[in-house]
Amino acid sequence: MAKAIDGIRLEPGETIDWIILDRPEAANAFSGKMLERFSEVLADRRAAGAPVLGIRGAGKGFGAGMDLGQYNAQGSAMDDVLRLSSYVERWMAIWRHPKPVIIAVHGYCIGVAAQLASFADILIVSETATISEPTIPIGGGFIAPVWADQVGGRRAKEFAFLPGNRIDGKIAVEWGWANAAVPEGQLVVCAEALAGRMAQIPAAVLTMKKRSINRAMEAAGFSAGVGAVAESDAILHLEPEVRAIRDRLRTDGLKPVVQSFAGPSSQDIFRKYGDGTTIES
Amino acid sequence: MAKAIDGIRLEPGETIDWIILDRPEAANAFSGKMLERFSEVLADRRAAGAPVLGIRGAGKGFGAGMDLGQYNAQGSAMDDVLRLSSYVERWMAIWRHPKPVIIAVHGYCIGVAAQLASFADILIVSETATISEPTIPIGGGFIAPVWADQVGGRRAKEFAFLPGNRIDGKIAVEWGWANAAVPEGQLVVCAEALAGRMAQIPAAVLTMKKRSINRAMEAAGFSAGVGAVAESDAILHLEPEVRAIRDRLRTDGLKPVVQSFAGPSSQDIFRKYGDGTTIES
């Protein structure tokens, strides 16, 4: 097994090459180096390797979002805008990649990891995956707008408006965010079966099919829709109430702050009132 | 309990302020004064009150649409266009409101009431709610286009093309029009539980999340899509066949005319032929 370099491991295959988020000490959260490496490997696979590209996480989940250290509290608002923009630019390389990209999500998939996953061509999730907003609402307007073209504005708002809101794999398919949900143990083999079938189509045909559908999605506003998310998020980082939460994080530590925002998800609430199922808050 | 003024009652709360359509003598149909009052209360809540705004109906249903007296048969076509446009402008104030707006729909929700509900940020319905086009097809092209970005063009057409067509709460969720359907008795408490969780997010963060998702939806054509519905509807009001129906209404009264257009909904028909369930026509 190849070793991870800067938290990214490449696992080449015959029909699918896997780019694996593999930074166990940080629950696969992206560091700056890891982002760089991710982009390099992605670019490197444009002309080399298997006909299909896969992205998944190693360990207990897909990814925990962005390394907290990435946010530079000393930086200016514009530094923040450019930093946030650069994430979207990196994910757009998936969108523009000549190969079809399958993303396989299991376990936790939080914040920026859920944003990244939205750029997949094909998205498969484990039934027990938990796709979530960050528990602590110190940002906003960065993830859900990217979802809006996939799940509709109303569900994007539902997802975004509760602290730490989350959906499981089955809801992700019902909402149209993911193509399919399978048991966690079947996730990789399922993706590979799909890739095997896709690889029977000549590579150029796959590329053109992807370009052609992308174009239809851009006509429906895909690119324009993601254009101002960085600005929105950067503004919130400067909001007094958001700074106050950051201060509490520094003084009290993570646990009590997370605790203060914990609670049922929107779908938990709908289930509870919909059919009487008891939920833990 | 506060008294309704011009058919609108404000019920302030800690996490959610409810604007209640409360004009029992007319099944909550909007009169001109009621529309004015609705807009005033909505504007008043921009800077004051609870962090979340709710809209619901009092009594047996959410709303029966527009007061028949609102249509001025003597007015010109352009008067009609401006009148119809003014409704959409009023609902757009929900869209542009800095707070998240939850709309809770129970019982009947007809015509313009179904148009209003489409502008909710979060939309919860009772399972037994009946969302419907007016039974008598004397207008058209005014409600369903607003739905198209939420349920797709094909279902918007299905909804619009049968006289008095209707869906219940469960179908509304399947179609992606509503976020959730719960038993009628749980509707308000469910909305309030949701609002309670939303209120844990700083108000500025909620505002920005809403603005950011709205922008993605506008990039996907939201505003442009609602731009010509007034013209379409005004033209139909002048159509000889439509005028003939109005004449029958005047001479024969409501009942026989409604009777002549009654029949199964599209979903009734699909169920009947889909699985053999008998339906009443």
Next chain:
Amino acid sequence: MAKAIDGIRLEPGETIDWIILDRPEAANAFSGKMLERFSEVLADRRAAGAPVLGIRGAGKGFGAGMDLGQYNAQGSAMDDVLRLSSYVERWMAIWRHPKPVIIAVHGYCIGVAAQLASFADILIVSETATISEPTIPIGGGFIAPVWADQVGGRRAKEFAFLPGNRIDGKIAVEWGWANAAVPEGQLVVCAEALAGRMAQIPAAVLTMKKRSINRAMEAAGFSAGVGAVAESDAILHLEPEVRAIRDRLRTDGLKPVVQSFAGPSSQDIFRKYGDGTTIES
């Protein structure tokens, strides 16, 4: 029963006129003459006949796509672009038709037939219908982009990326491609029940409702989305690997080539890994 002329049969009715694809010797595949006749009958129904228009296939399925003879291997790339464009132009006449158009799909619905069906106002399918991409991947980027506004980009890609990929009627409804799925024996009667209800609405009202929803869909990118599919497909027809497959078709015949691309559909794969159901490959 009227006789088919050039593969198209008109079956007039009181509330619905059926245009029937009826070319049994070719599984209803379109020939050049059949396309011409289809457009003529469609145009002829603008001012005459029943208030609703229906399109269905005679025999075992809706249609097998385009007659292979239609592709002129000797023609230039631009000939190919213009030929492919002309198909989309023909289907756009359904979109612009003043009457609501119900398309009823049963049995096989392959390639260009699945493209045509996407332009229906109301689309009803039999539960056992099989909507599929061509088994042999010698084109691409022509059908799925037209689906993208209806099923979302991710499902459009899933559909397009496997050779001969296919969905049945129930999945078509889940995906929002079709309005309803009924047993095959009920398909025509169900469409006619729907048409009966629609015909109660004055014709002018139906026309305006259709125009008004179409306009909302165009604001969401409908027309722009279908604008470059001809170019994409024409390029692939010239691809060396695609030409190689055509050569194999000429030398080996259809059967072994089809065999070499056969395999489970994406939904088959998801079912297999999702719940252990055994599938035949």
Next chain:
Amino acid sequence: MAKAIDGIRLEPGETIDWIILDRPEAANAFSGKMLERFSEVLADRRAAGAPVLGIRGAGKGFGAGMDLGQYNAQGSAMDDVLRLSSYVERWMAIWRHPKPVIIAVHGYCIGVAAQLASFADILIVSETATISEPTIPIGGGFIAPVWADQVGGRRAKEFAFLPGNRIDGKIAVEWGWANAAVPEGQLVVCAEALAGRMAQIPAAVLTMKKRSINRAMEAAGFSAGVGAVAESDAILHLEPEVRAIRDRLRTDGLKPVVQSFAGPSSQDIFRKYGDGTTIES
């Protein structure tokens, strides 16, 4: 010289085929038959004839708009919408034509003739041409919206908001509506010189260049922009003040009614106040 059939004359050439509006008894105003013939000849030139297509008027001007008899005062509003829509559909055949279309405008170019000219690929005008709105303001919202993408919204409004407003050929070029203005005697020879150069490019290359630029214009809203002009115009035809003007036309005749709306154009007014030039009103 070929004879005109139903007001349309075809003058074939080596590098350019001219479609000539030639109905001298009505100042080239379109009758129903003339529209039909125009569309037929246009369609006929898709696969036959010279590589470039030209459209011009015979006699003293390009065209006086629509034959008054085309408006059916007895018809319903929807009849009117469909009639008006059909004009735009006819001009769209210029837009979709595989060949480049040069339109050469001289003399008067009024109302619907000015709408038609907006669909040219290349538009050449004589310096003394007068492009104008109808003098009698009994319609509206039908011509200028089609201009908006070419001259900008502000100039489209300037053009539309004065009764019988008009610009000459030089202003048409300044505004970007026309490519060039030349002396009237040079108009045809100039268009033919241009066509001669264009004909040096292989036909397929010209077709693709046109398609490719059209697509960019559609991405900028071209098609969506012309989508509701028929509805707008039909509504105005029903306006009491517009009906009153029609009544005056019937009782008083054309001359006094035209006289009551006569006056300087917007550009006349700007010149008068801009530099002291005296204008006749």
Next chain:
Amino acid sequence: MAKAIDGIRLEPGETIDWIILDRPEAANAFSGKMLERFSEVLADRRAAGAPVLGIRGAGKGFGAGMDLGQYNAQGSAMDDVLRLSSYVERWMAIWRHPKPVIIAVHGYCIGVAAQLASFADILIVSETATISEPTIPIGGGFIAPVWADQVGGRRAKEFAFLPGNRIDGKIAVEWGWANAAVPEGQLVVCAEALAGRMAQIPAAVLTMKKRSINRAMEAAGFSAGVGAVAESDAILHLEPEVRAIRDRLRTDGLKPVVQSFAGPSSQDIFRKYGDGTTIES
């Protein structure tokens, strides 16, 4: 002559009612009260008064922008976003107004005043008017984006990228921002001559013409284009370098800070190098 109330004076006329910015002590800069009054008078003219609406400034210029006191340095970033958004919302009432709105600009027209003027239906300027960005670059991204659909992206950038950049009335017409430039003494009488001609068209026809052209402009992205300008500007207000300039303003006073940013405009530079004309810096 009516007295100004809160800096807004209404001068009713037969064919045009003038809303006059009249706050001489502040060079017509908008205060909060003045904005409120502006919106009230605008709303009041929807159903009352002359058929055309005009907006102009009293005294030496059209307007100096926003009162500095309007920026609340103590407020949060989101307060700033909502404040900035509210300006655009106010100007949108011009866009949605049923009457045509002529704006007449003379003298200085700075910052937010130049943004307001961009929402005119018809825009007339004096030849010597100076339309400019604020001299001190403490904001950005708020004015020029609104211009982009009128002057093109490249000129919008030219205008925005130099501190205190400015164009005169003649360039404003060349760029297509204004309809016409006339000597300052002729500005009002020219607007009134135009209004006189416009008033000959029935009011309903004018309303519909405006709606119809607006719709074409919205299809070309008008509304979406102005959607994120508030966010962009608010971020810059928080930028360290921008705060430093504000500090210098507080400590050094306006004059030296303005001096430090003074210099030729882009058009001055182009003239200097284009033809050797000497310019003062």
Next chain:
Amino acid sequence: MAKAIDGIRLEPGETIDWIILDRPEAANAFSGKMLERFSEVLADRRAAGAPVLGIRGAGKGFGAGMDLGQYNAQGSAMDDVLRLSSYVERWMAIWRHPKPVIIAVHGYCIGVAAQLASFADILIVSETATISEPTIPIGGGFIAPVWADQVGGRRAKEFAFLPGNRIDGKIAVEWGWANAAVPEGQLVVCAEALAGRMAQIPAAVLTMKKRSINRAMEAAGFSAGVGAVAESDAILHLEPEVRAIRDRLRTDGLKPVVQSFAGPSSQDIFRKYGDGTTIES
């Protein structure tokens, strides 16, 4: 003076860093290595160097387009699509660059060089610059669509439809393609004077102003408009008539082929017939 590496020379300055196309042996035509180097230097300037970025050509002109060797006649159509797409992707890095980019064009500016120049934020040209389509029409649909949002569809078509069509610097400004035209000797100093003024604005403010105007342009279809140009061009490369021209190039050499397509530009023709000026053909 720094040496050019792979045809690209970086000339750093205080307010502007110049990226200079400097490959004199090939009239600054892009080779593959030169493209790579161009992108590297562009990326390198994101975080380093002067606040403004400039791009110009060394020697007699800006650039002659793409090195003929770049077209791989043996490659497949999809290779061609990806190659052509990669050019647009490279220029998009100018669009997304955080700094304002001034492009200064003198002398010849042919084909892909004219495409590159269209992505400038500010574009200055020498009065005698010649911006042109390739003389030999072996491609198409690749350059002019990118111009359409800047010069309008009609002028984009005029430019594209004549072999080797060309405009000079003054026309480029009239059309709105360039911001200004100055004598060639003043070009660099003019750009530097502009950059000097721009550099007075804090860098973050410039970045945000650029992002904000870009977003307005994307709402107007900028990105979507350039989405299919690669496909269009690739198809033409395969056209029999285009291949025939290539064959003639191989057998006869460049000169006679160029000669066979030589002739006046569209503006030459308009001048000739417009005012009697004699032109050489």
